[in-house]
Amino acid sequence: MYPAKDGRWKYLRDVPVSLRPALGRKRWDYSLGSDRIKALQQWALFTKEHDHLIASLKDPNTREDFIAKNASDNAAAMAELLSNYETDLRVAFNGSEVAVGENIEKSASAGWITIQGTWNEDTPEEKEWLKKNGYAVNEGPPDDPNRDLWRTTEYMLASTSDISDKRAYSRLANFAAVAFGDTSFLTDDNTFGQFGVKVTQPKRPDGAGGMIYDAMYETVRARLQLLSASVLPNAPDRLSVYYREVYAPHKGHRELTQIDYQKKLADFIEDVGDLRLGEIEKEHLRKYRDSLSKRMKEVSSVVGYMVPIKALLNHAYSEEQIPTNPAVGLKMPTDSKTVEERKYLPFSADQVRQILDMIHDVWAGENIKSRLSLQKRQLYRHTIVALLHTGMRPHELWKLTPQDVGTFETHNWPHRGINIQRTKSGRRLIPCPEMALPFVNLVRDGGLEFLDVKSDRDLINRMKAMSGERQFGKILKDLKIKRPRVSLYSTRATFVTTLQRNGYNDGMIENIIGHKGSARMLRHYKSPEEMKDMLAAMESVQYGG
CATH class of the missing domain: 1.10.150 (DNA polymerase; domain 1)
Structure with a gap:
């Protein structure tokens, strides 16, 4: 038993070289789960099962019986799959392979037996035919779910190891459906999917048999998932x-x-x-x-x-x-x-003053040491100031167009305003406070065009460049302000906190920042009286200095 990289335990055992042709595999490789006690129990069961299998295959007589039984069980089980359906099918099989419907040309070759007719139930005649030709017959009722087809898992895996991925996937998908009741791998190209075969849910054995059943099922699913990636890379349910x-x-x-x-x-x-x-x-x-x-x-x-x-x-x-x-x-x-x-922490008034001093130094127009262009330094400065005095979200600010800033006489607001339309929620027209005018004028004059934003992804990348560790994040770090929940979005929390300290109620704050914190509906456009009150509130936000 070996530990895997993902924390699970694995059963790994090499198949004796002399027995590999019979089993069609070089190694047994099963996942035993992450529980060490259960893994040990399953490991003991697999060890006992494989010890018995190896001993049986070393004896020439029991070896032939083993191979014949696997082939017989597989053919009989495949025949059972077609029971209970009033569908006129042609079926051919040679003990280990099955051909259905149109895929039956190979049945003409030696060793193949062809059946044609309506498979409705396990009639006495059908059972007699199967017995006469040496195939195992289920004596229970036709719809008995307690089948043992799952015990042929190793044979099915071995028989699909040297064929194309597409054929292997199709055969194993059918097998998973009838042996374990898992139809999730079936596609329109699968035999049983094509003919609408109804699959009864097999009964999981109790005790040790159930553990082996689970291990076999997990092995088949793992193989199908591996094949699925190459066979159906663009499956609509991927x-x-x-x-x-x-x-x-x-x-x-x-x-x-x-x-x-x-x-x-x-x-x-x-x-x-x-x-x-x-x-x-x-x-x-x-x-x-x-x-x-x-x-x-x-x-x-x-x-x-x-x-x-x-x-x-x-x-x-x-x-x-x-x-x-x-x-x-x-x-x-x-x-x-x-x-x-969990909320973003606001800056204190003293921290705001430090930030404003720093950005006017680091992003100053005459700072020849900066690697940023003059346009970016100007934009970054005006952005921080506007965020601190409007409470807007950073992406709302950078999505503004020249048409969104100016006067709005049609809405009874002849003064400068900001019409916020491209936002996740809270579309609104707000008055423009004096401290935000430099940013608004920059937008009006096309100052955002150099960012070359063609998509939301571009906007996110440009915003990260400004707020990241080399720009605003570095300023916060240099000022020893940087810590969890303190970032560019703290400007919004700072604006809200300042309005609250100035005595403004939640309704006024929600109108300005576009946050639907109450049950009422926020209106895009406000009355002139409301706009005047909002402007007075925004102008009250002062950080001193």
Whole structure:
């Protein structure tokens, strides 16, 4: 028993060289799970089973019986698959391979037996035919789910080891459906998918047999997932494809939301794999959740990264794309922090004065040591000042166009204003305070055009360049202000805190910053009286110095 890199235990055992032709494999390689006690129990069962198998195959007599039994069981089981269906099918098999319907040309070759007719149930005549030709026959009722087809897993894996990936996938997908009741791998190209074969759910054995059943099932799923990546890279239910082609259009995700979802889904795919929706199990979600918990400091980040994958699974289940939803019941870590403890921290008035002094020094027009262009230094200075005196979100500020700044007589506001339209929420017209006029004039004169922003992704990258460790982040670090929950977004918290200290109520603050904190609906345009009150509130924000 060996530890794997992902924290699980593995059963690894080389097949004796002399027995490899019979088994069609060089090594047994099974995952035993992450629980060491259960892994030891399964390891002991596999060891005993393989000791017996090796001993049987070394005896020439029992070896032939073993090979014949596997072939017979497989053929009989395949015949059973076609029972209970009033479909006129042609079936051919030679003891180890099956051909159905149109794919039956090979049945003319030696060693193949062809059956044609309606397979409705295991009639006495059919059973007699099977017995006469040396095939094992199930004596139980035709719909008895307690089949032992799963015991031929090793034979099926061996028989698909030297054929093309596409053929191997098709055969194993059919096998997974009938041996384990897992239809998630079936496609329109699969034999049983084509003919609409109904699959009964097999019964998992109790005790030690159940452990072996689980191990066999996991091995088949692992092989199919490996083959799926090459055989069906663009399957419509593959995680990355489903989001792009189905979920995002259905939800009407805008570019910024798509960027966020794709980033988080890419993290899941890198950790777990680009699985098809039906391949995702609760264990995959647990593993990813635990991985996030180790990598991320904040519980809210863990929960946030789990949102896209859970959303896709919920949608797929509601649309009947998957039979069960593995995300149901998945426990998430509990955040002991209050909402207040998770918010961005505001700057103190003294810290604001230090920041303003520093940005006018570092980003000054005459600072010849700066590697930034004069345009960027001017933009960065005006941006920080405008954020501190309007409470706008950084991306709202940089999405403004010349048409969004100016006077708005049609809305009874003949003074300078800022019409915020390209925002996730809170579209609003607000008055322009005096301290924000330099930024507004820059926008009016086309001062944002040099950023060459063609998409939301471009905007994010340009904003990161300003707020990152080489620019605003470095200023905060040099001033010894930088710490968790203190960043460019602290300018918004600072503006709100200052208004609160100046005695303004939540309704006034929500009108200005566009935050729907109450049940009332925010109006895009306000009355002239409201605009005057808002301007007075914004002009009251002073940081001294």
